[in-house]
Ligand SMILES: O=C(O)C1=C[C@@H](OP(=O)(O)O)[C@@H](O)[C@H](O)C1
């Protein structure tokens with residue numbers, strides 16, 4: 001399967017009415033799995049994600065192999081590096097070539113202070129790495145300073161193992177804090193499983209007591225990041241009576257990507273929460289939108305593509321971290337938006353960007369490259385509500401949302417080529 005062709009629904013014969021089951025959250029799943037492992041696998045986890053990132057986590061937690069290959073899963077790499085360290089397991093941590101370009105030095109430095117013996121196998125600061133063992137450091141090292149502006153995953157990884165440290169842990173976060181809702185998600189899940197955790201966001205400190213987790217049943221919510229593509233489908237649908245029901249989402253979510261509800265109100269989608277999830281219907285669209293994606297970086301591609309096709313001028317800030325994700329997402333968006341008659345312009349270096357529509361109808365069906373990035377494929381797929389489009393390497397969606405194309409077939413014609 002090298003590409004998928006998506007053909008718009010016929011405006012005359014096809015109303016857009018769909019119920020989408022959605023994958024469950026890989027972020028919540030991967031945290032629950034680490035906490036479950038730290039209780040000796042005694043929690044009953046329900047609705048775990050089918051995402052490859054979660055399936056990789058499950059496989060590696062059970063494996064007795066010395067080599068842990070996380071493929072392209074960032075959370076799996078960062079959370080397992082902390083988990084294997086604290087549990088004293090000797091492991092070689094590796095992943096795809098891109099994973100070996102994604103920095104991990106900030107986490108490794110912190111784990112070393114806490115007592116982990118970790119060596120780099122190639123380039124300092126990057127996977128692959130070797131975990132050799134763990135000798136808990138003295139009480140005085142239960143306080144660490146750590147940068148908050150590179151990846152929140154380092155912070156989540158550290159706090160999740162902190163209940164097992166002899167004196168717990170206090171983290172002082174320095175610099176701006178990116179992806180903070182993901183840290184809040186970690187702390188909420190830890191509290192649910194009985195950990196004693198305090199966060200002071202004014203003072204930028206997190207304190208975790210040396211209090212063991214309590215095993216409990218836990219059900220994972222549907223994935224709000226995956227839901228964002230359906231918001232874009234609703235926003236781009238030409239059928240004014242379009243209605244999409246997304247199952248398993250809650251108004252009060254642990255996931256910061258539920259911010260899509262507010263963002264998409266400006267792009268023409270109204271959300272109504274129901275007993276089973278959320279119902280999307282159409283509402284008027286704004287002419288411009290400015291959004292800071294610091295708290296929800298995974299939504300930036302969805303919103304950029306949607307605004308480009310609708311002709312809404314979008315000002316984006318807080319997208320610095322996109323450069324160190326599955327691909328350089330800023331560069332990838334710049335290259336691929338051009339193919340659908342739009343541009344992403346850097347207005348202030350590495351800070352403020354704008355999306356502009358340049359042409360209303362692309363001259364021919366665009367073929368979108370996906371750069372081994374699931375979100376490139378899924379962010380561009382909703383364009384099919386207006387124009388035929390071809391997406392290269394559609395298998396990339398398996399990282400977070402394996403049933404994405406099956407779900408897409410409910411609103412457009414999907415032909416694998
Ligand atoms: O903790 C998590 O589950 C995640 C945190 C975010 O990463 P950063 O903290 O690196 O921005 C996000 O982009 C990623 O998809 C999942």
Ligand SMILES: C=C(OP(=O)(O)O)C(=O)O
Pocket residue numbers: 072073074075076298325326375400
């Ligand atoms: C950035 C992502 O994941 P990770 O960092 O866990 O690979 C993502 O899913 O968009």
